[in-house]
Amino acid sequence: MFLYPALLAGFFFVAVPLLVHLINMLRHRKQRWAAMDFLLASYRKQKKWIRMRQLLLLLARLAVAALLIALLCGWTGGRQLLSVLGGQTTHHVVILDDSYSMGDSSSAGGGEAATAYGRALQSLQALTQQLAGDDGNHQLTVMRASRAALAVRGGNESGDVAADLSAQTITPDGRLISRVMSTTASPMRTDLIAAIDLAAQLMNATPADTSYLYIASDFRARDWATPERIAESMRGIEGKGTEIRMIDCAATPDGNLAITNVTPVQDVWVAGVPVVVRATIKNYGQSEVSNVAVGCRVIRYGEDVQTINVAESVSGKVESLPALMIETLAPGAEVTKSFQVFVNEVGTHAIEVTLPDDALAIDNSRMCTLPLSSDAKVLVIDSDPDAIGAYHISSVLNPGSQVRIGAIPDIQAPAFLRSATFDDLAQYRAIYLVDLPEVTDSAAAALQTYVERGGGIAWFLGGNVQAESYNRVLLGTDRQLLPRALEQTVELPDGDSSKSGDIVFGDTDTLIDPLRSIGDASLSLIGLSQSWTLVPAAEPTEDETTAMETASAEEDSPAEIEAGRVRTVLARRDTLPLVTQHTVGQGRVVTILTGLDGGWSNWTGDPTFVPFLLLTNASLWSGAAPATQRLVDAPLQKVLATNNYFPETKLAPPSTAPPRVPIEATASEKAGDDKVAVTYQPDDSLISEAIDVDDLLRPGVFEWGLIQSNGNGQVIPVASVIRVGEGDLRRADQAELVQSLLPMQIKFTSSADYTEQVSTAGSSTITLVMLALLALILAAEQALAYWASYHVSSSATPLKTGPWTLDHSRGGRHHE
Template identity: 60%
Template sequence: MFLYPALTIGFLFVAVPLLVHLINMLRHRRQKWAAMDFLLASYRKQKKWIRLRQILLLLSRLAVAAVLIAMLCGWTGGGQMLGMLGGSTTHHVVILDDSYSMGDSSGGVSAYSRALLSLQDLTRRLASDDGIHELTVMRSSRAAMTIRGGSDSGDSAADLSAQTVTSDARLINRVMATEASPVQTDLVAAIDLAGELIRNAPADQKVLYIASDFRQRDWAAPQRLAESMRGISGDDVSIRMIDCALSPMSNLAVTDISPIRDVWVAGVPVVVNATIRNYGPTNVSNVSLETRVYHYSDEVVQSDPTLAVTGSVESLPAMVIESLDSGAEITKKFQVFVAEQGTHAIEVSLPEDALSIDNARSCTLPLSDAEKVLVIDGNADTLGAYHVASVLDPGSQVRIGAIPEIQPPSFLRAATLETLTSYRAIYLIDLPEISENAADALDRYVRRGGGLAWFLGKDVVKDSYNQHLLAGDRRLLPMPLEEAKPMPPPAGVSSADVVFGDAPQLLAPLRAGGDAALSLIGLSQSWTLQQPSFAEPDDPEQPRINVVLKRRDGGPLVTQHDVDRGRIITVLTGLDGSWTNWPGDPTFVVFLLQANADLWSGAAPPTRRYIDETIERHIALSAYALEATYLPAVKEPPRVPIEVVAKVVEENDGSTNPGSSGSVAEFILDPSEMVIAGEANVSDILRPGIAEWALTRSDGQGELVPVAAVIRTGEGDLRRADSATIQQDLLPVEVRFLSSEAWSTQNQTAGSSTLALLLLGLLGTLLASEQALAYWASYHTPLESAKAPGKKRSFLDHQGPFSIRASR
């Protein structure tokens, strides 16, 4: 029970006085001398007293050496053993904030490392304190994921649960080996679960410690935190806040990277947006942004665990952020060209700063070959179909990625879901009526991620559309059709017939020119929409309608809305030229290309997953084996593969992929369930970066698919909250704030200060005793002899060591 066990080797110093004494005795030598007989007689007379004095002197010197070494080693005494025999029990609950902002290394050491040192100091002190001490340690990320997984058990979330503290330092070894988690979370879940453990633990005293970095984003409005802490403080719990962070330094973060919505086809350049935010307190300039593309060609079929990423890397030219103000963000655009089909990965990174975890971010880029789109025109001349097909497939050297297939209206009447899933998008132009069978097939197609565009001209029968497209829970129209309404003449100043709506992202290339870019579009008539009769205005089932273009009188002309995973664009005018000249205007080309990219995006696989989300992979049961391997992202190789067995899902299960038919295999890894089950490799799948699925096809060939795992943004804001303000907001809960440095100092001295004073007093007493014994054991001429010269003394009266020294 020493604070510094390594120094206990110094107890060997205790033997030094004994060795000196033994060596001193070896220096005696015999010498013939007549007067020696008198001295030997005196020695025999006083021998017992002489030995007693020498033993006492030697023991005092040994004791001085032992006490001195004990003080240097930080002896903590045997208080715990005494407490185990009948002392009180104290339950200590430590909440470690391990959200990724705790990786802030401002000052040279991360805030999470300071939190672990605070836990270590506490454990050492408890090992020497009187009484029985039970320790519970809980990390905030595990608590949040436990609750997210449906469990309210504090024991499932805790790394240690009511473990008795002993002198064995291995108690917290597993916790000391952890790092700040990539999970973004607050402390509410951990405090709630800690409260449950505190209430259920039978202890005489209870103490809650919260080791965190106390950022403004969490504590600026701590109502929910205060509510959780009030539930604990009612149990007479002492609460101590350990502030582990320092004043933040510069921090830049990549908050997003994603390919823009487009037709992602191999051999067609794709524009990628990377957003960078300056969370630091100062402006920055001339910051380099590195970009890499990881190619997964058909030749890459086996994963290599010895590499961080199996795909071949291509470094793109670095981009430079010339200047970025504090708190501002900037989006840099760059182009990626990949000739191979398949899913590839893109990564951007910033130079190292105070918080390294948000300096890099990745996404995937799924590229397919050119895919078919279905175009059906209700007019016999198919003029509208010609306009759409000529834009999507202009021929010559221009490659859009869409292959238009023009079919008659009878094709739709007999269509089924299996028929439609072979098309990436569907364009329906001025169809007079929609049958119940067609409406059902279109609804299922859209819900599974398909894209649908309506062009409603003069031949549309509104009752048929309203009856079938909005029946039950179908939402294939934004609102019921009302009437075909002529465009009123301009009032006063002349203005364009068509203006921009409230969804600028779809026509972003034209938006910069303002409404003047649409000034040449003529519109004489269009359909209008009723207020939705199928839902109340605040009904969550009602789709959110985005108005892309409006008529001059404010009515919608082009709308956009989502239905489950699919997207629908509705144009309330036809393309035969009777109501509008838009197909002949250059803006129609821009609109149709943007609309086609928007419709394709619904069926596109996701380009990233958040690290705390469930990892899912759906594959066709007939094309792949049921066993697969998941290789998590790593900082440094090697990677540890995770074997996963698929679950068979029937065709009508809502989780099947768009375009699939028959049964599918579903691979699932749920981090929350893994935390509750106590699986050790959960920390691997929570790591951001580029992970990989290693699949096996039915023909025995391997297939490697990258997955981009990213952190949630927000924790890069390292601004600190004021401790006094937090204490005020938490009232009537009383908390005590300490910095991690003050906490360490307090714990290092608290358990040994009283004992150190006792040892110091004992040392002083022993030193004084040693000097007195040394004086007593040595020969000194009595003072009386100098005052009474007439008095004679015999040699036999001489005592002690004089007789011994005389014999030398």
């Protein structure tokens, strides 16, 4: 193996001494000379010995030329022949950070752009090539951070399962790492803790005389600014004598824009009714950007799309929408842009938002789905014989004329609820209960099941409500149909001129947030005389407070940290709650602590009542709506009603280079009455040979191919998205990082320097040996040259032959 193979032509120089010798032989000519006859006789007696000396001299000169050329070419092979130790085993463990920030293609020093993960693979390849020719027995373990995280999350904490290579002996053919070299950065966001812990497990289980740990990462500030957890895992390895080397694979980051969220606004998602979609873009770069065009498109999956089109990246019909324009966006800032989507076909459709190319490609595109149903019924029950409250609700939800909301009010008498079962209520997307005196226990049980499975209930509580009955039935036996127990009705104290009105906005992140920008002045015309009050909430315990603070610090935690947390939507002037919202299971409950008959307030005549009720209806509907996106590392499941679908399914993963290869499976998992499911779990696919885990981790549009009971096909898209955060490409300060890892002795090097180092590492030993050998051969050549020439002592007597004297010390004859 040679570092500079282009110089191999220099080996022709080895033939120069031989050519000189042959040419010198051609210069000799025969000439008879009597005085030399006795010397020729002596020469013939010793010519074998003389030729041997000359041959040794010639070979020495050839060896000198060959060694000089080998040194110039950087010969690194053959070191195993020079090993004097022999039998020593060294374990090399390489952890590859393949989180999606390693896809950063920022250019290093203006050179050719390459991803950080590509540089990590180059370092791995250089290390393997160096070890393949090195002396001793070298074993290699390679582990990607994403695979380690999946293994640990799946409960399989075996390093052998997570590792791409586990203590494999390095061979010279280079095929050992061929599969790893074909991998790319994963779409997962993960840290290195799981990989380091599993690597420690493998190192403990693998006997070796020496061990090395290499961590190839991009060392972003988000992960390494506070490396305490990583350092704790590393100390367990370093304390056992393992040398740790950090390979920095990232270049100085270029600018990066990322789409952090794409979602349809909470509303009644009905075919033929426009839906607003919001896209959030963040500038992770260090400079301001301007005039950025954001592309938008909708992919329609109507009834005519019945089979998966494997020849295309999507099977639906693609329709481009007008681009959005970002005029300016400061460093670290984000902006939310809204656009409207109108689809007149029932079904689940897909929406994609894209950004121009930049340093990190994976966060330049993000998708969501838009499940559109046909018009749905809502149940309205009013205890008032004149149904005044029901009239106000139905007038807003179904105004008639050219306005279409998507809700069809079904007004029923209170007797309907007394005998209603869950099946009776399941046909409604939302339920409005107005000033009911009491609720039977059987009705409460049906309502509880209805909400837990995604339904929505809105209570309007007026003067007919019997508080004791409500508290006992709606909050008993683990029911949560009220935010808290009702206490009493309280009149609102007289206000003063400093207050804008009787009602003000409550907590943020509630259903009425779209109206908050107008300010409390928009509610100033609402008059309120009295309302129900709730029993004050108990103060949270210290453990509960700590748990809530921890959850709120998580980047991906939902807005409502507690599943049943009560939020105040609107409050009275004296800060007591007037409208609350809370979740129960998959559904939502909105409680309005005043009636609609005009006795306690004039809200129904105020302009804000219409948007409030529309927003309330949208919130109640959303509980039953399917999710609009799925995280790439989350399970992928499809539940089928056996009376509507055949169990045979196909799943086509996203692909930018069709044809796609669908995964076929039969739904066999029980998922309730008359329902079966098929589930693809990335954690399980890590050890399963049936499904490639990389297929399940791809961001983009997955497509389910189903067969309905009537024989028609159906294609349902699923939007798979990455977790946000890795788009922040800021680097951790290396000096501070080394300081924080003390007393561990960590060696840092860039991937380029490391590749160069390992390419020449070990060659220094062979070079020193070759230099020593060259010196010995040069000395031997001089000795042989002296030995092969004619020399006599100064006291030797010259042989006289007439006028000529033969003087061996002069190597010839001379005339006296």
